[in-house]
Amino acid sequence: xxxxxxxxxxxxxxxxxxxxxxFPLYWIVxxxxxxxxxxxxxxxxxxxxxxxxxxxxxxxxxSKFHIYIGNSLLVSIVSALIVLVIATLSAYVMARFTxxxxxxxxxxxxxxxxxxxxxxxAPLYLMMSSMNLINNRxxxxxxxxxTLIPFTTIMLRGFxxxxxxxxxxxxxxxxxxxxSALLRIIIPVMLPxxxxxxxxxxxxxxxELFLAVMFIDNDSLxxxxxxxxSFILKFDVDWGAMSAGAVLSIIPTVxxxxxxxxxxxxxxxxxxxxx
Amino acid sequence: xxxxxxxxxTLLLSAVLTVGLIAGCGGKxxxxxxxxxxIESLTSPKRTELIQAMLDKFQEDNPNIKVELISPPFDQAxxxxxxxxxxxxxxxxxxVRDLNVAEFVNNGYIEPLDAYTDKWSDFATVSAVSKSxxxxxxxxxxxxxxLYQRQMFYRADWFKEKGLxxxxxxxxxxxxxKKLTDPSKNRFGFSFRGGxxxxxxxxxxxxxxxxxxxxxxxxxxxxxxxxxxxxxxAKAAMELYLKLYKDAxxxxxxxxxxxxxxxxxxxxxxAILLQDPDVIQSLQEKMExxxxxxxxxQTGPTGKALFAAGGAGWGMSSKSKHKEEAxxxxxxxxxxxxxxxxxxxxxxxxxxTTATEDEFFKTGPYKTLIDMSDKPDTFVNYKPAFExxxxxxxxxxxxxxxxxxxxxxxxxxxxxxxxxSYWVEQKANLKQ
Amino acid sequence: xxxxxxxxxxxxxxxxxxxxxxxxxxxxxIIMAFQEYKLFNLSNVHFIGIDNFKNAFQDPKFIMxxxxxxxxxxxxxxxxxxxxxxxxxxxxxxxRGRGIYQGLVFYSWALSGFLIGMIWKWMFNSQIGVINDLxxxxxxxxxxxxxxxxxxxxxxxxxIANVWYGVAFFAIMLLAALQSVPSELYEAAEMDGxxxxxxxxNITLPYIKPTIISTLMLRAIWIFNDPSLIYGLTNGGPAxxxxxxSSLMLEHIIYGGDYGAASAIGIIMIVILLLYTIFFLSxxxxxxxxxx
Numbered sequence: 001x002x003x004x005x006x007x008x009x010x011x012x013x014x015x016x017x018x019x020x021x022x023f024p025l026y027w028i029v030x031x032x033x034x035x036x037x038x039x040x041x042x043x044x045x046x047x048x049x050x051x052x053x054x055x056x057x058x059x060x061x062x063s064k065f066h067i068y069i070g071n072s073l074l075v076s077i078v079s080a081l082i083v084l085v086i087a088t089l090s091a092y093v094m095a096r097f098t099x100x101x102x103x104x105x106x107x108x109x110x111x112x113x114x115x116x117x118x119x120x121x122a123p124l125y126l127m128m129s130s131m132n133l134i135n136n137r138x139x140x141x142x143x144x145x146x147t148l149i150p151f152t153t154i155m156l157r158g159f160x161x162x163x164x165x166x167x168x169x170x171x172x173x174x175x176x177x178x179x180s181a182l183l184r185i186i187i188p189v190m191l192p193x194x195x196x197x198x199x200x201x202x203x204x205x206x207x208e209l210f211l212a213v214m215f216i217d218n219d220s221l222x223x224x225x226x227x228x229x230s231f232i233l234k235f236d237v238d239w240g241a242m243s244a245g246a247v248l249s250i251i252p253t254v255x256x257x258x259x260x261x262x263x264x265x266x267x268x269x270x271x272x273x274x275x
Numbered sequence: 276x277x278x279x280x281x282x283x284x285t286l287l288l289s290a291v292l293t294v295g296l297i298a299g300c301g302g303k304x305x306x307x308x309x310x311x312x313x314i315e316s317l318t319s320p321k322r323t324e325l326i327q328a329m330l331d332k333f334q335e336d337n338p339n340i341k342v343e344l345i346s347p348p349f350d351q352a353x354x355x356x357x358x359x360x361x362x363x364x365x366x367x368x369x370x371v372r373d374l375n376v377a378e379f380v381n382n383g384y385i386e387p388l389d390a391y392t393d394k395w396s397d398f399a400t401v402s403a404v405s406k407s408x409x410x411x412x413x414x415x416x417x418x419x420x421x422l423y424q425r426q427m428f429y430r431a432d433w434f435k436e437k438g439l440x441x442x443x444x445x446x447x448x449x450x451x452x453k454k455l456t457d458p459s460k461n462r463f464g465f466s467f468r469g470g471x472x473x474x475x476x477x478x479x480x481x482x483x484x485x486x487x488x489x490x491x492x493x494x495x496x497x498x499x500x501x502x503x504x505x506x507x508x509a510k511a512a513m514e515l516y517l518k519l520y521k522d523a524x525x526x527x528x529x530x531x532x533x534x535x536x537x538x539x540x541x542x543x544x545x546a547i548l549l550q551d552p553d554v555i556q557s558l559q560e561k562m563e564x565x566x567x568x569x570x571x572x573q574t575g576p577t578g579k580a581l582f583a584a585g586g587a588g589w590g591m592s593s594k595s596k597h598k599e600e601a602x603x604x605x606x607x608x609x610x611x612x613x614x615x616x617x618x619x620x621x622x623x624x625x626x627x628t629t630a631t632e633d634e635f636f637k638t639g640p641y642k643t644l645i646d647m648s649d650k651p652d653t654f655v656n657y658k659p660a661f662e663x664x665x666x667x668x669x670x671x672x673x674x675x676x677x678x679x680x681x682x683x684x685x686x687x688x689x690x691x692x693x694x695x696s697y698w699v700e701q702k703a704n705l706k707q
Numbered sequence: 708x709x710x711x712x713x714x715x716x717x718x719x720x721x722x723x724x725x726x727x728x729x730x731x732x733x734x735x736x737i738i739m740a741f742q743e744y745k746l747f748n749l750s751n752v753h754f755i756g757i758d759n760f761k762n763a764f765q766d767p768k769f770i771m772x773x774x775x776x777x778x779x780x781x782x783x784x785x786x787x788x789x790x791x792x793x794x795x796x797x798x799x800x801x802x803r804g805r806g807i808y809q810g811l812v813f814y815s816w817a818l819s820g821f822l823i824g825m826i827w828k829w830m831f832n833s834q835i836g837v838i839n840d841l842x843x844x845x846x847x848x849x850x851x852x853x854x855x856x857x858x859x860x861x862x863x864x865x866x867i868a869n870v871w872y873g874v875a876f877f878a879i880m881l882l883a884a885l886q887s888v889p890s891e892l893y894e895a896a897e898m899d900g901x902x903x904x905x906x907x908x909n910i911t912l913p914y915i916k917p918t919i920i921s922t923l924m925l926r927a928i929w930i931f932n933d934p935s936l937i938y939g940l941t942n943g944g945p946a947x948x949x950x951x952x953s954s955l956m957l958e959h960i961i962y963g964g965d966y967g968a969a970s971a972i973g974i975i976m977i978v979i980l981l982l983y984t985i986f987f988l989s990x991x992x993x994x995x996x997x998x999x
Contacts, residue, residue: 006903010797014808017794020871021812024826027837031829040542040561042461044840062320086720093717097710105722112729113925114980116932118956119736119973120729122358122744122966127732129362146728149721178713207819209935210957214355217314217345219323225819229348233319236534236541236557239829241320246822253817258810261879265809268883354961357746378747458850461834470944527833527853530861530945535834544834664747671962675768678946682858 032243055244076205087152095160159193192267371590417590421623423551441570452523466545467524471532474673483575484512746964759971791877816875824939884918
């Protein structure tokens, strides 16, 4: 009896929670499928009276949305991969070795998480400008990579610590070098952890707005968040375009997340297993 | 098996890295062409499309000039322009706004255009207002790509329903708006704007109430040299302003900027909107024909309404390495033919006086603006305080103190005192 | 290859990049806090001592943002944590469709703060917003509420959007930790006859405490530092009543071009975070919380 009450309570809770989480997404999708006039007319329609793809056609017509999507994919993926390579190395060293300055370096990584990034915006702009990287996607790849190195290092270090050192030592006795032991033995074991780090990095890059506005000039190099920001007009937010753009820009991350969430939880579970 | 997989992943990784590096480095090409870089400020995707079309045509006619258009999101555009100018990134043409022209001149970012306009045959027909908008300290720094001028938009169908006429004075506007307000039906008389740009309403009310007292050349001050906020007329105007908010506007309009203000009008919440002509397109898109119409600005107790034209336009960076080519482009964009087309397409008052002869501006929503300019005794043109560097911050100051007033956190006298001292200080700074 | 070489090869790329592109520009930025540094007037950049800090503390907007920051971090954090923990507990045991369910409720974490701000701005809209419409239809309210424009509602609305954004992150982290609790511990407790609440209190929570602590700490810092949701939602309005320190700093940069004032706020933020971290770590006695 008590168990049943508990069970139905749980189902109700989960159902309400699902509703609250899904509704904003539903509403933005519905808005994106309404014709302009219906978006602004009373009473509000919870299902479009005349369903249309006009808003989607519109954003491809007024802006190079496919190009922005391509740029965002390029910048996000390339940077996430570089982060993985660099952070795997540093995390491995931080997990497996003790040396002078170890603690200070760890602190230096952790402290970056506290820095309010906008303080560095103007100096960064000048640096990028003197390196001739303004209006070049390399500037975004570089800065996204740098921003994510500390967190990814800290996260991956946790994963490394949970893998017994005996595993690679055995491989090294068999004649593997340390790097190839890392590559062949340790990393495959850590794949869930690496995957969640990758997704985390990808999502952060995919969403970044302020640096992308500052560093990129040409339309053909812009990323999605900048394009979304452009729908805030002088007189109103172009809600039709905004909702259609939001749906398009949400799709990749939501898809990745829906498919990979099992992986992520698994990876983090692995990471959380402490002795 | 596992090894193979790893190898494949490594290969893929390095492939992606290489592609990324190559793609990242693209974009620079060698040629004899001169490249002009041009940045806009009042960006919208639609407007960018119009500008790009003009640039395409220009490049077709001038195969040796390549134009790169930079269109940052409107909300961050001015900041980006400032940052680029401050860090000496290459910019040849920039969109200068009436709001920040003094700032750019002070920093030496922009070049006076007088030497170029002297040799320009079409300069003769550039309207006096356009010239005055682009001029600081006697020198012309930008050629407006169109002018903005406030007028009234109203719901013709609601007015008809209630048998109302468009109000001609501020007092009437209040009475009319009150009659149209019915919170239970979510209808309000006035599209109030208490957020960004709130000074558009407060300043024009205070100017109208001060009427003849205002020094038209130095419009934040009266002919006696006091600020316009220090007079009893200013207080009377602001009392009406408070009533307008409390009795005839949606409560949350205290935070509305132009976006919310216009949206409330287009979605049938408010009946009266005071705005510039570039909303016309938005209204045409979102509202049924015949539901709205335009009327002139409201006058104060003395029967006068003071109005100013604002605008943004093309200026030349003082560090441009291709000034001749840059001017060529500005001249092209400002030519009667190209500018008039742009004004029509985007909804602005054109740069040249000849263009107002066009049928397009003599009918429909633009007609009111032409009518207003035909009655210079009632609708008096003044020069906004754009020459004061502090003018750029004024909107922010007026908004914050104005909101505190509407929220009863400050009294009317305190608020007017703050505004008064802000401009007294600006005057003192300017004299130094 | 000796260890020294390995350590150097492993660390140099990461360290070099972080030093050059994070710490160096940051230090340059800090200097600006002691300068008059306005993009309006770059020809007149000079040192002015601590004037920027003085100005900050004399600015009512700053004081309001300071209070709001505390309110914003505390409320968002507690609600995100409690809702996230409850959700994680309910998802701990496998049931049919759990994978799909998780996919449907966890996605919010993958969106950008700016976009979430825009989406909620659209829903909170007092005229054509769906939330007002729903509340009116249900009959809970009879007049539209200006969720984002009335001061008494604005801060609450902003926090609701932020909680919606952040619950998923907590749920994911806590779910992962919960699933790593060895089942033997529960079996033993069950043999002792411990009830559900006692099991939660005596076994589950102590076991996942390190995760709770590090997640709380990290999230607090992020919530405190990230202005993007507020930028999208209210941009600090009405009358600065929803500004937190980071969004106020952003405003100084984007609309004021005043890097001196912005950097001063940035330094004040770092001091607050340092105090918070020291306090938090000493209260929870978790020196190892750095190891998330």
